[in-house]
Amino acid sequence: MTGIRVRLLEDHDDRSGFDSGNIDLDRFFRKYAGQNQFKHHVGVTYVATEGSSILGFVTVAPGSIEIEHLPAKARRKLPTYPLPVLRIARMASSRAARGIGIGELLLEFSLQLAREMSARFGCVGVVVDAKEEAVSFYEGCGFEPFDVLEGGSEARPMPQPLFLPLGSIPLREGGTDP
Numbered sequence: 001m002t003g004i005r006v007r008l009l010e011d012h013d014d015r016s017g018f019d020s021g022n023i024d025l026d027r028f029f030r031k032y033a034g035q036n037q038f039k040h041h042v043g044v045t046y047v048a049t050e051g052s053s054i055l056g057f058v059t060v061a062p063g064s065i066e067i068e069h070l071p072a073k074a075r076r077k078l079p080t081y082p083l084p085v086l087r088i089a090r091m092a093s094s095r096a097a098r099g100i101g102i103g104e105l106l107l108e109f110s111l112q113l114a115r116e117m118s119a120r121f122g123c124v125g126v127v128v129d130a131k132e133e134a135v136s137f138y139e140g141c142g143f144e145p146f147d148v149l150e151g152g153s154e155a156r157p158m159p160q161p162l163f164l165p166l167g168s169i170p171l172r173e174g175g176t177d178p
């Protein structure tokens, strides 16, 4: 992974050629990630880059979750009002860079953001609404599925929400700043 780094999306980044193989994610990244970040402030995107190439992205936003939606063992000792979480809204690696650790790098970066959020504003863990094909990727990283939402269909299945408690995120050496 020498030469690969994760940084904030910049307005001038050329996103037009990004191809993850998922049209919805590519459309989001090319058309909406910038305005969501720079104009509407509803989420922040980080990119994994090598030189001027974008190898992957993750979009995160603060969120909250009702305690009853958490997996049973994560509920223990928590108060019953809505709990702060970091939400991974979207994540993808480019098809050309699949399987070389970009997904893991972006996920690890996001987990450290959750650590930073917990230190500064409060955060009990990370939530992701995963596409069916990515569920095992998140499970492999320690996430646990909870409450399957209703309303999906065979043609357009609902995403599977998964949760990783803050206590399962190791504090990276050197403090809380990613």
Ligand SMILES: CC(C)(COP(=O)(O)OP(=O)(O)OC[C@H]1O[C@@H](n2cnc3c(N)ncnc32)[C@H](O)[C@@H]1OP(=O)(O)O)[C@@H](O)C(=O)NCCC(=O)NCCS
Pocket (backbone or CB within 6 Å): 020, 021, 022, 025, 090, 091, 092, 093, 094, 097, 098, 099, 100, 101, 102, 103, 104, 105, 128, 129, 130, 131, 133, 134, 135, 136, 137, 140
């Ligand atoms: C899911 C995704 C982000 C993974 O990215 P990646 O760059 O290929 O992942 P990595 O190379 O970091 O792989 C890390 C580990 O996860 C495994 N993995 C990767 N994709 C996986 C998947 N879809 N299911 C299960 N395991 C997966 C890898 O084999 C690897 O395991 P290893 O460490 O034992 O070798 C990528 O496949 C992707 O962009 N998919 C299309 C979009 C998508 O589904 N995004 C998620 C939306 S919620």
